[in-house]
Amino acid sequence: MIVADKKPVEEIIEYLKNHTNILILGCNECVTVCEAGGQKEVQVLASALRMNAQKDGKDVNVDELTLERQCDHEYLEEIRDMIDQYDAVVSLACGVGVQFTAEKYPSTMIYPGVNTCFLGATEKRGLWTERCQGCGQCILATTGSICPVARCAKRLFNGPCGGSTAGKCEINPETECAWQLIVDRMKALDKLDQYENLCPIKDWSTDRAGGPRKVVREDVQQ
């Protein structure tokens, strides 16, 4: 899923200082799972904004709504009849949701309410870690299903650097060395001999290097 983290409320208050009618728009997908932008976080942020307005003696209306998704036309249409009531929307969806909402409602200011971080997994509640950078050409078949692009700080394709120590990355003793994980897993699969296959120079044109990307599937287009 897409993992996001909450923005400091002070930053959001600063965005909203000249607005008086505000919608906090949550998303029921990834950001709900990572507890950054679901219904619960919408409530908490709305309460904080109301309290702040009260403290400053300002008359500010803050409404709350959480959509099923903000990355699909279908769900974003649900706010078409109400959007004009607001002079600002704070989207607690990922950066995709913020932008898709803005594209749909060009005359309304849409602010981001979270920092979108990475594609990751829930290791346990309150701990989400990165697994994928969406490079567009998956090499997991050759690296024991562990991604050096996303998980090695130097995205090395051909093995651990000289800084790998006791299974940890040189940049942070709490970060696992991706290549230690790859080696351990290939050993468990009895495929460690494959380590010596040289990984060819990567084609990054399917990564962000190639500019904004799209997936076109004419077979499923209507």
Add this chain to the structure above:
Amino acid sequence: MSAKTPSKLEKILSEGHLAVTSECGPPRGSNPQPIIDKAEMIKDHVDAINITDNQTSMTRMSSLAACIRLKLMGLEPVLQMVTRDRNRIALQSDILGAASFDINNILCLSGDHQSFGDNPKGQNVHDIDSMQLIQTVRLMRDEGKFLGGDDLDRPLEMFVGAAANPFADPFEIRVPRLAKKVAAGVEFIQTQCIYNLDKFEEWMKGVRERGLHEKCYILAGLTPMKSVGMARYMQKRVPGMDVPDEVIKRLQGVEKGKAAAEGIKMCVESIQRLKEVEGVAGFHIMAIEWEQKVPEIVEAAGLYPRPSVN
């Protein structure tokens, strides 16, 4: 192995001499004098001088510019290039720039992570890795081609090196990793600083079992300890460094003010022991900001005078 390039370092190794290299870190400013002064201190005692490429991610004068300074002094530079800061276009371009000054040695590295340096908020590149940089230089030299497939108008004549760290984890992959670098086309290796000689010899045994010492020249890396504090720092703080407790104890055991001399003595003893290890083709002496001690170490280790080659 016969020499394929005009590199003096390659010639010395191919003639069977134990090679001696050292390194100089470029200055943190635009004054070229520090690099000239450092080179003057060591030039008669080494065969080639590595110029580091923004080591530990601290921004410095470019390795290429500093290598050109050495070349203008008639010396033999080894251009260190890391894949951290340049994409494949910039790497190939700088390699050609170096080749235009007949810089004949290159050391292909991935580089320390930028979080260690003075720009921890910066982006890193890592378009290709160190193995792929080795392949790139070999392509430009042996086939006279760019990565994009076009022909070079004048191919390179570079002796291609890389680093190896026998002490980093996972240990079991360290000999295979060298094999991979050999397969990529590496011709010489300069190792991480060796303090745990037993472990280095164990690694070399694995290297010999696979015959890798016959496919590339291995220069054993050594850094003399200046103080107990430095040894402790290297043990605790430098990733991938293996400093046994005995090294620290020995430095602690000498009179106050004598630790530096003991560090030099330990370095010389290490060279003497490693000379006997089959497959060690020379020594890379990295006296960090202590270049003036290199001649003393080389002489005490019986590696002086340096051979002359045509």
